[in-house]
Amino acid sequence: MSRPGALTQLLAWRRQVGRTLNLMVGMPEYDTYVAHMQRSHPERCVMSYEEFFKERQEARYGGKGRVGRCC
Known part of the structure; x- marks a missing residue:
């Protein structure tokens, strides 16, 4: 595998991991x-x-009058 190809694959993998974690x-x-x-x-x-x-955090974790909770 060439170095530019390896770098491209590494960056694509990094983006996918970031998406998955998000x-x-x-x-x-x-x-x-x-x-x-x-x-x-x-x-x-x-x-x-x-x-x-901010909107996604409020929707996920509470806000705008909602009671916050962890689970």
């Missing part, structure tokens, strides 16, 4: 959200990454 803790990818919004809801505004992250 999904394990309930954090979907921002890029996936943006693509979905552009494809399915082009008339709606897309949240910034910071807004998306």
Whole structure:
């Protein structure tokens, strides 16, 4: 295997591990959200990454009047 090919595979593996870890803790990818919004809801505004992250955390762990809990 050539070095550029090995580096490409290593970077692809790293991205996949990051995606897997995010999904394990309930954090979907921002890029996936943006693509979905552009494809399915082009008339709606897309949240910034910071807004998306905060909204996902609140949905997952509580907020906006919900009682927080770990399990």
